Amino acid sequence: MVSRIDYDRDMVQLHEDIQKSKETPIIRKDRIRKSNNNNTNSVHKETLEENIKNANTLHLDNDIYSVYWTDTIPDHIQESHPYIAIMTSNKPDHLDRLILNLLKNALVDPDRILVFNDGVDPVLPILEKYEMTANQLVQNSQTHTKVKGDQNQKDFYINQHYRFMFSFIFDRLHLENIIVLEDDLVLSSDSMGYFTLLSRLMKYDPSIFCVSAWNDNAYLWNSIPDEPLDHLRFSFKRQNHFGGLGFLINNRTYFNRIEPAWREEGANYKPWDTVVQNSMLPEDSCIYPSVPRSQHSPILSRNYKAITSKENEVDEWSFMQFYNPADFFVDGKYMKVYRMTMAPMLQPEYDxxxxxxxxxxxxxxxxxxxxxxxxxxxxxxxxxxxxxxxxxxxxxxxxxxxxxxxxxxxxxxxxxxxxxxxxxxxxxxxxxxxxxxxxxxxxxxxxxxxxxxxxxxKLVDYGNAHFNEALTKSYLFMLENDHSLHVKVAEQSESCSTHCKTHNFSCKEPYQILLLNSGFVEYSFTSQKYCKTIKIAENSESELGNLPSLYSATQTCVLPNNPSKISCSYTPAKNENVTRKLCICNK
Structure with missing residues (x-):
């Protein structure tokens, strides 16, 4: 990767060149590599270069190269963020939680919120509670019923609700862009800054289809320990998959891609996000963050405070990463403002x-x-x-x-x-x-x-045929040769983080993934005389973060049946079975 030092040095040189020539060579020619893909879309490349050529120097510099990112909760309303469309249907309590989250933690401008409702439960009292007006409520009269039919019928009504919203925003209100949120989301404190700043890239790079606040694979364990703070905080990527759960699109994306796709035969009867995904061309991509700025929280108790306070996970969604400025310190203090450049997200630089x-x-x-x-x-x-x-x-x-x-x-x-x-x-x-x-x-x-x-x-031979499975053998080799790793069993009602710290270790999320491998657990924990038998949990008995666990009465080690329920911080409650967490500790 191009280091930040190298890149900032390039930017300083580029800025000096701009001042001398009064031109804006935003994409350096030496950073455009010819693709070996014959399907590369030359129209996008030409449009991008034309946008850059015609851009005002000072405006572009402020838009992309000299961005100031406010990392903590701002002390004033974020008046310049795009309008927000909240999609809701018969979830008044979730809607209430989201609006409170946006106003209190993200400090959005309440006048820039529009609520699109197709349910029968009253919504206006919630808006009035937060001093919003009836003009900010858009009722979809065509689908406002509680659907009790099959999934196909539900998909149809949700599909039509989203189609109605998009048309209202772009055909009727003629907005440039819109942030779309579902009512059961929770947003990070910097979410408006995230959407606002990254949306600027769409003005210059037509290959950007959307900006998403979500990362489908941002599990707690899917991370790199001790990664540099500036990289982790502001690491954004591209994907050819449409990112939902909080996203921004502009009018170009709607009129050139989404609206024509919805006019195709059968589109009204597909899930709405499938219609949007199918509207993307091979050269289109969405920007998404390494650390999500949104979290899907269908359980109401999982609010912004619960997430940022690291309260126990309550469902599979809450085992995901979530951006919280309090997790990042510089010299013992929060970094309030960070100067950065977003140019690496432009397609030629990114590629x-x-x-x-x-x-x-x-x-x-x-x-x-x-x-x-x-x-x-x-x-x-x-x-x-x-x-x-x-x-x-x-x-x-x-x-x-x-x-x-x-x-x-x-x-x-x-x-x-x-x-x-x-x-x-x-x-x-x-x-x-x-x-x-x-x-x-x-x-x-x-x-x-x-x-x-x-x-x-060939470096590994454990004799027992059960351990000859390649992935298991590679994990066991890792355990025996990486002397910083230790298998431990926490005390009852003790998290792995607490147990590891008590023994002068630390618990790092990425290594907990080893506990999904039954062969690894059988070999490493039976050798320590913890487990006599290994069992994979059924869906009905999976206890979220309480797994992987040792059931002391039978000396049975029970492992989760999927990777979405692994956590260092989960603290099990006391119970009759006397379960204890299995842990990987790091020296």
Missing amino acids: FNLDRSIRASVEIDSLYAIGFLTTSPHSSFVFYHRVYSDKDKDWELVTKILSLVGIGNGGVVRTVYEGVIETSVLGKRLYIVGFYSKFVFEKHRATKAKMKLNDLI
Whole structure:
């Protein structure tokens, strides 16, 4: 990756060049690499370059290169943010929580909120409670019923509600852009700044379809420990998958993509987000954050305070990361204002940096080798996967091994960009590159050494055939050779964070993913005489963050049945079964 120091130095030089020439060479020619993909859309590239050429120097500099990001809760109403459309239907308590969250924590301008309701439960009293007017309530009279039919009928009514909202915003009000929120979301304190600043990029780069506040794979364990603060806070990515759960689109996206897609035969009977996804062209992409600025919270008790105070998780959604300024300190203080440049999110810059990162990564020939990566001095790896489109079902082979969320709306794999999924595993950065991607460089691959699973697996021999499964063996190799890792069992009603700290260790979320592997748990915890038997929980008995756990009475170790319920901080309640959390502690 291009370091911030290098990039800021480039920006200083570029600024000096601008002052001398009074021109705006925003995208440097040496950062535009020719693609080996014959389907590259030249219209987008030409439009982007034309936008840049015609842009006012000072205006563009303020818009993209000299952005000041307010990191803490602002001390005044954010009057300049785009209008907000809240979609609600028969969830008055959720609507109340969201509006309170927006006004108190994100400090939005209440006059820039529009509520689109197609339910029968009264909504106006909630708006009046927050001194909003009846003019800010838009009632969709065509679908305001409590639907009791099958899922297809529900999809139809939700579809029509979103179509009505989009048309109202862009055909009737003629707004430039809109932030769309569902009533059961919670937004971060910097969410309005996030949408406002990143929306500026859409004025110059027509390939940006939307800006999303959500990251489908931002589980607590899917992170890199001790990552530099500036990178973690302001790390934004692109994906060819439409990101929902809080998103911004502009009128160009609506008129050129979404509105024509809704006029196609059968579109009214598809899920609304499938219609939007299907409207995206191959060259379109959405920006999304590494750390989400929204969280889906269907349980009302999971509000902004509960999330930022790190109260116990209550459902699978609350095991996701959520941006909270209080998590980040600089010299013991919050960083209130941060100067940054958003130019790396413009397509040529983004592709250039992604290209460099992939080329600099060490290639592995199998994802079953991921346990061996932690003992490597390298921090970034790449795996080339035999898939041939964003909708190739064999993407699921990758997402299953890495415990990622896979195929999404419209059949497109989540977080994919130009055939590349960027993620992390056990604290290491990993790029999965499809064979169809323009970032496949055969000549480059031929000149670089590779980490080969067959060579690595010879280093491990546990005798028992049960442990010969490749992924298990790589995890056990990691445990035996990384002396900073220790398996522990917490005391009753004790979180892994507390237990590790008590024994002068720390609990780091990425390593808890090891506890999903039954072979790893059986070998490592039985050798410590903790577990006699291993059991995978059924859906009905899964106890959220209370798993993975040891049931003391039977010495049974029970593991979760999916990766969405792993947490260092979850504190189990006392119960009759006397369960104790299984933990991976780090020295």
